[in-house]
Amino acid sequence: MLVAALGAQAEPPAYKLPGRKPDSKEPWSAFLGKAAHLAIGRQYSVQHPDNAVFLDTFNLSNIVELGKLGNPKRLSEFVRLLRPDITDTVALVLFEIKPDNEEGRKEGRVQAGRYLAALNEAVEPDKKLAGGTGFAGSLFLEFENGGALWQLSWRTPEPGVTLYRWNYRREKPHASWKERAAQKEEELPREEAEQRGEMAEQALRAAYERGEWPSGFHGQVYLPVDCH
Template identity: 75%
Template sequence: MLARREHGTGARSIGGLAVFLLVLLATLGAHAQPPSFTLPGRKLDSREPWGAFLGKAAHTALGIEYRVQHPTSRVFLDPANLSRIVREGRLGDPERLAEFVRLLRPDITDTRLLVLFEVKPDNEESRDEGREQAGRYLAALNAAVDPDKKLTGGTGFQGALFLEFENGGALWQLSWRTPEPGVTLYRWNYRRKKPNASWKERAAQKAEELPLEEIKQRGELAEQAIRAAYEGGERPAGFQGQVYLPVDCR
């Protein structure tokens, strides 16, 4: 009996230690998560990183800007999937798409010019990822579309816009380029405050990396302000500045 009791006590001790370690690991994991994973302007329980927030703003701007530059094209933006693009873009029979690719979603697809773009942050890792994804989308589409409607990677899509959050205050720039067919890379940067200077004077200043504090303070307004500028809607509450679209920057 004594041996059994000792065995039982040992088992309980090991079990208690395991529970303690699990709780400790969970606690450490919770503290290890960066506070910047709370996204302003989104749902309170959002777990997206700041980079994803600025990525959404960039995707919004580039998608709308592409449509502005190509008003006679039929342009599909994410979340339109390949099945919808083939069907509504009149490229062929969507049933010819392999089932496992039908829900893939390219960032920008122009079914008049028959080109496709994948939008990524401007760094080598993302560029490689964009190249791989654009190639995968094109292969899937071109295996299903009519022979005279094959798509290629788009080229020549580039530009910049500025957000001025207050007179002479923070000036953000979103710029993009397409260094290879089908891959458009975007970059956010920042100009320091310079009271009583025009936005063009400040745009000529040295570009700096966008500070995290700036993103925390103003990030929730960026996508809303850009969309309102393109669509002619009301400015978001708290936005006292201007958006200078690519047509203003030329």
């Protein structure tokens, strides 16, 4: 079981949040989005260890060249620097990650379509890509023993569009995380998100990258392998 040290952090103003850079002005919603993209992308890589998987630090030109798909010079200057969220050049599939709502689904569909059209103009005929399917999962973050439990879950309701959402389980002292996970899920309270959005990103990064856990925090991260 992969475990991360976590805990609570204080509330705004932003420059007073423990663990934040003194000049950080980034809103909590940005941290939740970054945390979701990081975890979902890393999880896809974990589930496909033998594939060449490019996450959102790689642009289309990199993907075509490093993935040995074709000639990156065929990409126009207007698209070559675009960065899809997940591109698997062995399975020849692509995913765009968005919040689980109608706007997110529409944006994901448009962006995935744009990336695929651009890539398929540059790749060899036998290496055409398509929108990925069947990618779904969830993980949990526990910020202290018996405390609030966050869940990040994702699904792929249409090819190439992976939608995520955060939800919440109330604290229940002396209950195991699995007992709390079985409780009714609720929308993640804004106050919780504001207090712990950045910590969620830091903890997930540490869990997937096997880096240092955020100091001074006491909790656990339960990755999908732990949730079965």
